[in-house]
Every structure is written in structure tokens, then in C-alpha cells.
Amino acid sequence: MEEGILKIEKISFSYKNLPVLKDISFEIKRGEFFGIVGPNGSGKTTLLKIMDGILKPEEGEVYYGKTTIHKLARKEIARRISYVPQEHELPFAFTVEETVLMGRYSHLGILGIEGKRDREIAKIAMEKCKVFHLRERIVTEISGGEKQRVVIARALAQEAEVMLLDEPTAHLDLSSAIEIMNLLKNLQEKEKKTVVIASHDLNLLSNFSNRIMLIAEGRIISIDVPSRILTEDVLKRVYGNMLTVVKVGNTSFVVPKILEVHGKNTV
Amino acid sequence: MKNRNPFTLSKFIKVFSLFFLLLILSFFLSITSGIVQIDFRAAIVAIFNPDESDISKIVFYIRLPRFLMGAIAGWSLCLSGAVFQGILRNPLADSYVLGVASASALGAVIDRLISLKIAFLGFPLFSFLFASFAIAFVYYMGMVNGSLNTGRMILSGVILGTFFSACITFLLTILPKKELQSIFFWLLGDLSTSEMRTVLRVIPYVLLASAPILIISHRLNLLSAGEEEASALGVNPKSTLTIFFLLSSFLTASIVSRCGVIGFVGLIIPHLVRTSFGPDARLLLPVSGIAGASFLVLSDIIARTILSPSEIPIGVITAFFGAPFFLYLLKWKRK
Numbered sequence: 001m002e003e004g005i006l007k008i009e010k011i012s013f014s015y016k017n018l019p020v021l022k023d024i025s026f027e028i029k030r031g032e033f034f035g036i037v038g039p040n041g042s043g044k045t046t047l048l049k050i051m052d053g054i055l056k057p058e059e060g061e062v063y064y065g066k067t068t069i070h071k072l073a074r075k076e077i078a079r080r081i082s083y084v085p086q087e088h089e090l091p092f093a094f095t096v097e098e099t100v101l102m103g104r105y106s107h108l109g110i111l112g113i114e115g116k117r118d119r120e121i122a123k124i125a126m127e128k129c130k131v132f133h134l135r136e137r138i139v140t141e142i143s144g145g146e147k148q149r150v151v152i153a154r155a156l157a158q159e160a161e162v163m164l165l166d167e168p169t170a171h172l173d174l175s176s177a178i179e180i181m182n183l184l185k186n187l188q189e190k191e192k193k194t195v196v197i198a199s200h201d202l203n204l205l206s207n208f209s210n211r212i213m214l215i216a217e218g219r220i221i222s223i224d225v226p227s228r229i230l231t232e233d234v235l236k237r238v239y240g241n242m243l244t245v246v247k248v249g250n251t252s253f254v255v256p257k258i259l260e261v262h263g264k265n266t267v
Numbered sequence: 268m269k270n271r272n273p274f275t276l277s278k279f280i281k282v283f284s285l286f287f288l289l290l291i292l293s294f295f296l297s298i299t300s301g302i303v304q305i306d307f308r309a310a311i312v313a314i315f316n317p318d319e320s321d322i323s324k325i326v327f328y329i330r331l332p333r334f335l336m337g338a339i340a341g342w343s344l345c346l347s348g349a350v351f352q353g354i355l356r357n358p359l360a361d362s363y364v365l366g367v368a369s370a371s372a373l374g375a376v377i378d379r380l381i382s383l384k385i386a387f388l389g390f391p392l393f394s395f396l397f398a399s400f401a402i403a404f405v406y407y408m409g410m411v412n413g414s415l416n417t418g419r420m421i422l423s424g425v426i427l428g429t430f431f432s433a434c435i436t437f438l439l440t441i442l443p444k445k446e447l448q449s450i451f452f453w454l455l456g457d458l459s460t461s462e463m464r465t466v467l468r469v470i471p472y473v474l475l476a477s478a479p480i481l482i483i484s485h486r487l488n489l490l491s492a493g494e495e496e497a498s499a500l501g502v503n504p505k506s507t508l509t510i511f512f513l514l515s516s517f518l519t520a521s522i523v524s525r526c527g528v529i530g531f532v533g534l535i536i537p538h539l540v541r542t543s544f545g546p547d548a549r550l551l552l553p554v555s556g557i558a559g560a561s562f563l564v565l566s567d568i569i570a571r572t573i574l575s576p577s578e579i580p581i582g583v584i585t586a587f588f589g590a591p592f593f594l595y596l597l598k599w600k601r602k
Contacts, residue, residue: 053498085493090357090491092358092541093333093541106500113485114274158501
């Protein structure tokens with residue numbers, strides 16, 4: 001687990017002169033479950049897109065192993081890194097199976113036609129994500145949790161070692177969210193995937209991640225194991241004096257501090 | 268459609284051959300019907316063994332080029348229509364609604380006026396430039412924070428179309444009367460003046476633009492998920508979009524500069540193919556093309572027989588079908 005697979009070096013990025021990321025450097029280790037946590041607008045999505053080479057940073061470099069990401073063709077990146085965006089635009093009525101097969105694109109020949117092996121890989125990906133029974137359904141007609149699993153299956157069909165996911169649980173109810181997280185944990189442990197998740201849900205991520213990076217306003221606040229991120233001192237630097245940490249069994253949770261209302265303690 | 272299997276070559280061949288048979292059928296219908304009814308056997312004899320008879324001349328110099336032009340126009344308009352819908356991620360995208368057809372027509376009028384056509388071996392230079400500009404323009408106008416807004420796109424397309432139509436009207440008013448009528452009829456969408464010479468000139472352009480579109484058609488599937496997802500899956504979105512923009516504009520321009528504006532074909536046919544066989548571009552594009560070829564040939568038969576001996580421009584027929592169909596899709600088929 002010690003070997004680095006993705007190295008982010010001195011990345012800066014701005015949208016229309018508005019700085020989003022400022023001089024960010026860190027390293028993702030092969031096979032780890034890495035959480036990127038921060039408030040909305042802290043630059044998580046931008047960072048993921050830069051890590052996948054979708055956006056080009058103004059300064060700095062992203063390395064996959066020893067190769068600079070921007071020297072690789074899109075197909076070559078797609079065989080190494082998969083990316084699951086937060087929103088999915090699906091204007092046409094593709095079936096679940098057709099959608100998952102699109103993950104094979106970077107492995108196809110010039111005519112872009114899937115062979116037997118590609119269909120087999122897509123089938124296995126669907127089974128792992130428990131969407132095989134939905135394969136003939138139209139993607140626009142299934143539930144949010146199912147759709148998320150389909151897109152993860154598509155990423156899995158890419159056979160990329162690193163999976164980047166942007167808020168994979170944002171629009172889901174709690175039980176679907178936990179199902180997705182368990183699925184991803186499983187992929188990390190059994191399939192040896194390197195999983196990187198950006199989310200604002202600190203509690204959910206800290207229960208699954210090996211390490212967490214806390215960012216705010218485009219800067220890294222801390223990178224550490226969850227137990228050392230979940231402390232009032234660290235959280236104060238991002239969220240102000242509003243959160244406290246409680247322990248239930250072996251698990252730590254972040255909860256809001258009970259506020260003083262009308263001079264009286266409400267609880 | 269339930270139980271839809273993913274794309275395979277054999278599925279493609281099956282569906283494509285089915286529509287190819289339809290095209291052959293419309294071929295026979297096309298060469299036999301018209302002001303002079305020609306029976307089937309005489310038509311066959313005229314094609315394979317032409318002589319100096321009137322029937323032979325009608326078949327060879329009028330009906331055959333007209334069938335070919337109709338089929339080529341239908342193929343090109345439906346293929347480019349399906350590409351427009353893919354890159355704009357919108358089943359309502361159509362060269363007519365998006366102003367691409369008017370842009371292309373204005374360019375074609377300019378091409379005619381300065382006779383560049385002859386200089387460039389029939390290459391519709393301005394028509395192509397204007398069409399590419401129009402499609403890039405609506406894409407740019409419709410893009411809001413990385414996703415395409417249908418309303419903005421269609422509105423800017425309609426405005427652009429109106430503007431270009433005004434430009435055409437302006438050009439027409441300063442033209443001598445003699446040329447006016449031929450250009451006016453041509454603008455409405457007209458296959459009646461097709462000659463073998465023109466047909467043979469269009470064919471290489473259409474082949475040249477269609478082949479790469481079909482070869483890279485799978486990328487259109489990925490692009491319909493948006494530029495960023497396409498990028499993550501291994502497609503270079505900028506260069507791919509540019510290729511599709513240019514090739515589909517070129518196809519449209521090749522046809523508009525010969526046959527005028529034939530609206531809505533590129534909307535109706537791809538839509539029907541998509542609802543019957545699914546949205547996979549690898550099937551959708553070629554099947555829309557071949558089905559569109561038959562559709563336009565059949566529409567042309569209606570155009571020239573329904574008020575016989577006078578003719579209705581084919582653009583009028585397709586607009587009669589297409590406009591209500593578009594409104595139906597807009598109101599009842601969108602989510």
C-alpha cells in the first residue's frame with residue numbers, strides 16, 4: 001500500500017480569475033481508499049477533474065506512476081483512471097447494458113465494436129454492482145441509487161486501476177448511500193482498486209477511508225487517517241467552532257454543537 | 268422497445284438490409300410513377316438496355332437522376348440530422364430548426380452569385396462555411412455551465428435562421444428577375460431539376476463525408492453523456508466534436524446547395540429509428556441514412572403526383588409532415 005500511484009504536484013487552478021485550487025500537492029497510494037472532504041465550493045470537483053486530466057491545471061503536474069497525465073492520450077488515461085461524475089446527463093434512452101458497455105470504449109479497435117470479451121467484462125461489472133437484472137432497462141427510468149451503480153459498473157468495465165468518484169452518494173437516501181460505499185470498499189479490498197472519493201459527507205467517508213484529505217477554499221488543511229481528522233481542532237479550521245466529535249463504540253462521528261438559543265441550552 | 272440487445276454487427280446487417288430492400292422498392296415506384304406512367308417491365312428494359320425511345324429518355328434522363336438525388340439527399344439529411352442530435356444531445360435538433368439549413372442556403376445563394384461552384388469543382392464553399400458557423404453558434408449559445416440548454420439552443424437557432432432568411436430575401440431582391448424564379452423554387456426544396464451530371468458531382472462529397480462519420484459513430488454515443496464523461500471514457504471531446512461539426516455541416520451544405528432547404532426529414536427519420544431500434548449511433552446513423560433515402564424518394568413521388576401535372580416542391584411536403592411532428596415531440600415526448 002506504500003507505493004504511490006497518483007501524484008499531484010503543486011496544482012493551481014482558477015475559473016475566470018477566481019482561484020479555486022492553490023498550490024496543492026499530495027500523493028495517492030496504490031490500493032488505498034482515499035477521501036477528499038471539504039465544504040461545497042472548496043474545489044473538490046475541480047481537483048478530481050484535474051486528476052483525470054479532464055481539466056488542465058494552470059500550474060503544476062499530475063503524475064500517474066512516473067508519467068505526466070497530459071502526455072497521455074484520452075484513451076490511455078481511460079484505461080488507467082476511471083471517473084464517475086456527480087451529475088449524469090443521459091439524453092437518450094440507452095439501456096443499462098449499453099451504458100456499461102460504453103466503459104469498454106478505450107479498449108476497442110478503430111471501428112469501436114465490442115467483442116465477446118468486452119460483453120463478458122461488462123457482464124461481470126454489472127454483476128459486481130448488482131445491476132445485471134436491470135440490463136435491459138432504460139437508464140433514465142431507474143432509481144437514483146441504481147443509476148449510480150450503473151455508472152460505477154461502467155467505470156469498472158474500464159478496467160482502470162484508479163477510480164475517482166465525485167459525490168457518489170449525494171442524491172441518495174441513507175441506505176442506498178451505504179450500499180454504494182460498501183460496494184466501493186469491496187472493490188478496493190477484493191479488486192485491488194485505488195478508490196478516491198470526493199464528498200462533503202465527513203461521517204460517511206471517515207468510516208470507509210484509509211486516509212482523508214480535508215480541503216477548504218482550495219487549500220489542503222490536513223491529510224491523515226480519519227481518527228486524526230475527526231478532532232475538534234482540525235475541524236475548527238474548516239467549519240469554525242460548530243462541530244464536535246462523539247464516539248460510538250470504536251467509531252467517531254461529527255455532530256453539530258448544540259447551540260445556545262435564547263440564552264438557554266436547548267437540550 | 269423491450270428486450271433490446273446491445274449493438275452487434277449482425278444486428279446492424281439485419282436492420283440495414285431491411286431498409287435497403289425498402290429503398291429498392293421505392294426505386295421501382297419512383298421510376299414508374301409520374302406524369303407518364305411507365306410499367307415496370309418497360310422501366311427495367313429502359314435501364315438495362317436504353318434506346319432512343321421516349322420512355323427510355325424519361326427513365327434515364329429524368330426519373331433515374333431524380334431518384335438518385337432524392338436518395339442521396341435523404342441519406343445525407345438524415346445522417347447529418349442524427350449527428351446534430353447526438354452532438355447537441357437533443358432529439359429535437361434539426362438543421363431546419365437550428366438555422367443550419369438557412370445558413371447553408373444563404374451560403375449557396377452566394378456560391379451561385381459568384382459562381383464559385385464551378386471554380387471549386389462543385390464544392391459548395393460558402394454553403395459549407397455558413398453551415399459550420401451556424402451549428403457551432405447554436406452549440407455555443409446553448410452551452411450554460413457545461414450543459415446544453417434546449418430552449419436557448421432552439422431559440423438561437425430559430426433567430427439565426429430568421430436572420431439568414433432575411434439575408435436571402437435581401438439578395439433575391441437585388442437579383443435580376445430571370446434568376447429569381449429558379450432560385451426561389453430551389454430554396455423551397457426541389458428535386459425536379461436534378462441531372463445526372465449534378466448527381467455524379469454530389470456523390471463523391473457525400474461518400475467522403477459519410478464514411479468517416481460512420482467509422483467514428485461510436486464516439487457520438489459517448490459524447491451524448493456530455494463532454495466531461497466522454498473525456499473520462501476515453502474520447503477527446505474537442506477534436507471529436509469538431510470533426511462531427513464539420514462533416515455534418517458539409518453533408519448538409521452539399522445537399523442544400525443542390526436541392527435547397529428540405530426541412531424536418533433529418534428530425535423525423537432518426538427519431539423513428541431511435542424509438543424502434545435504440546439510440547446506439549452505430550446503428551442509428553446508417554439506418555437513419557438508408558431509411559431517410561427511402562422516405563425522401565417516397566415524399567418526392569407524392570410531391571410530383573398528388574397535384575399532377577403540376578408539382579409541389581418536396582420541402583413543402585416534408586414540412587407538412589415534419590412541423591406537426593416536431594411540435595408533438597416538443598410537447599409530449601420531452602421529459
